[in-house]
Amino acid sequence: MLSRAPFVSIVAVLVAGILLSGYFTTILPLEYAACAAAVLLILSAGLYYKHRKTAFTVCFSVFLLFTGIYIRIFQDHKLNAERNALQLNTYSDYELEIKTLPEKRQQSVRMEASVHRILSRGKWIPVSVKALVSIPSDAALIPEVGDRLVVHGNLKVPDAPSNPFQFDYRRYLRNKGIQWTAYLPDGTYEILPETATYPGPGLWSLKVSEWADHVFRKNMTDDRSYGLVKAMLLGRRDDLRSEQVDDYTTSGTVHILSVSGMHVAIIFLTVSFLLGWMKRWKQGKILYLATTILLLGFYALVTGMPPSVQRATLMCIVFVVAEVFGRKQHAMNTLAVSAFLILFFDPYACYDVGFQLSYLAMTGIFLLYEPICSMFAPAHRVIRFTWQITALSFAAQLATFPLSLYYFHQFPSYFWLVNPFVIAFTNVLLPAALLLLAVSLTNIFWLQTAVNFVVDISAWLTNFSVSIPKKLPGFLIENLHLSMPEVLMLYVLLFLVWYAYQTREYVYLKYVYALVFIFISCAVSVSMMTFLEEETVTYAIPGHSVMSFKKDAKLYLVADKGFAKDTNAYDYYVRNYVVNREVDKTIFISGQ
Structure with missing residues (x-):
């Protein structure tokens, strides 16, 4: 079946190159990566023309690997240039254009914007960067999509995570091409009059x-x-x-x-x-x-x-x-x-959770729906339709x-x-x-x-x-924890079971049993080491003083009185640590 889907292998190697590019960003110049990809492509074409299939497959795979490395490094260089355009200049004002519809939050509205120029030493300098802008929901002027604003102040780089296992908001935005944020209270911005420009498809x-x-x-x-x-x-x-x-x-x-x-x-x-x-x-x-x-x-x-x-x-x-x-x-x-x-x-779409889950769900439907659906064949039309929808849901959920x-x-x-x-x-x-x-x-x-x-x-x-x-x-x-090696082992398990069914070569089930044993052994050993490990952490949480001590599967949180009620702060700064350390019970100890 996979032999009839050659692009699956092509995408797999390209993704491998994109993921590996993080190790080459600082040591492999962009020009070298481009030259290597070009040489490998020419060499692959020559091997294909001479019908040397094995050599062509190896060479073309390496070409795809370098292509993945190149396109990721290229995007990194582009984002770094955009960041330097602001960081290397001192400016007092900037002009931006709202690019998305306002999204209501608890106390603000949020929208994406493109920054077109900055005012540096009395002179407007053109730039091209994306920013995430927040405005108080009770502001007198809420800009609409397409509006241009002149803002007094500076854009801010999102803070890097300062606590163990904290969500990396800076990386999340960078993967979307956004490296700057801004909070604009009343009086810090002015909406410019409309200009006769072509709006564009976006x-x-x-x-x-x-x-x-x-x-x-x-x-x-x-x-x-x-x-x-x-x-x-x-x-x-x-x-x-x-x-x-x-x-x-x-x-x-x-x-x-x-x-x-x-x-x-x-x-x-x-x-x-x-x-x-x-x-x-x-x-x-x-x-x-x-x-x-x-x-x-x-x-x-x-x-x-x-x-x-x-x-x-x-x-x-x-x-x-x-x-x-x-x-x-x-x-x-x-x-x-x-x-x-x-x-x-x-x-960067490779790092997007929506992209990953969408393609995995479609893959599950294409590969697993038929085997699951064939397990039960009701004669009644309504029952058959219900079972088909259920099988579709199972296939997507399993993947x-x-x-x-x-x-x-x-x-x-x-x-x-x-x-x-x-x-x-x-x-x-x-x-x-x-x-x-x-x-x-x-x-x-x-x-x-x-x-x-x-x-x-x-x-x-x-x-x-x-x-x-x-x-x-x-x-x-709740509070289930899987490491990335465990996730990969589960996907290998799914593939082996599917491949054994598809080829009717059930010898592959032997590898499934072996991998299940390895998976259980690794999960139990890691859980035991985590359980026995004692750890003290001092957290950096705005507006709160928090530290914790982990013993066995309990976490003792020593914090100010307001932190126990601040569920948003707990979820954002502490919860990932609780999950990754497999804590069963959190005990709050209020300080002064």
Whole structure:
């Protein structure tokens, strides 16, 4: 099967190069990496022409490795140049342009911006850097997307993590191409008058997204349903209630609240189902291709075209092009082609959790759905459909399970119960919400009311479904910890089981048993060493004085009285340490 998907191997080697590039950034000049890649490509072409397959495979693999190293180093140099453009200049003011719609936070609104120039010694100097800007929610002037601001003050580099296992916010933003932040209270900025400039497709898509938000707010009276549709379709969670997010987290369906490949795939499958009849015509395939790409593009515009949707839309377009023009397509190969295109132009996407989970979920569906679905073949149509959705959910969950544990440290016990219902309801909700946007332009009241009813009832059913697990015992297992070697071992286990099933060579199950033994041995030994280790930590937490002492599986936290109530500070600065040190019980000791 893998022999029919050569791009899987190509992407794997490219990813290896991107990951290894961190070791070469300081010792391998950019020009050397480019020259090495060029020489290897020419050598690979010569070996291919001479039909020396083994030598060509080795040489081309090394070329891909150096290509991954080069594109990552190239991006690093670009970001370093942008950072130096500000750090090496003294400036008092800067001009920026708002690039994203404002996102509501607890006490502020947040948006991404591009800084175009800085005022240094009375002279404006052009620069080009991205920044994350926060403004108090009660500010007199809240800028909109496309607005230009002149700000008095300086941008700030995000602080590096100062506590053990603390989330690295600086690296997280850098992987998104953002290296600067700014907090702008009233009086520190001025919105410039509008200038007659071409808005560009990015700004246009955000305006479309803003219009879609107004349509949903106007038509949907239930706040919970509106918050769900806004999160699923527009990718903005600022109108979701905290208990609503908690319901989705504990049910294992929080991924549907972020616009991702799954959402684009639902739209794609719906469009393919409704327009499949076009392919019977003589020129119907071209019309089917154009219509599908147009509708996918419209959905991408509605969401504001965040990177996750751009990646997923590209993936689906590659699929539909392969379907229309290819004699024979292999799903994994097509998936790998889209991943290659994304990583070649944006190597930092490799570090994006959404990118990793989206492609792992699609991989699980392509490789594991059929074996799981074949385990049970009910005759009744309704039961068969329910089982197919359940198998689809299992396949995606199984493929993302190790990485989800690594990042989120929790496991929803009843995901298998809730996911089939959520998938079924969202398969109705997403297309219906898009249809609502379309019919809102027609001013046909009865049609708009009918579509709005479908959106409301499917959103309510989705919200109701995810609230069920909280009423059951043991709905969430928390504070689970996996190291990266353990995650890799689990994925090797999954691959060996799948490969044994696919090739019917069950001798590979011997390696599975051996790897299970190694995995258990490593996990138990590491847990024992962690349990026996005693450790004292003094934390650097703004506004608080905190230190801890770990003994066995207990953590004694000595802190000021306010820290025990500051759950946000605990979650951000301490919780990762608790999880990584496998602490079962945290005991707060209040100081003065």
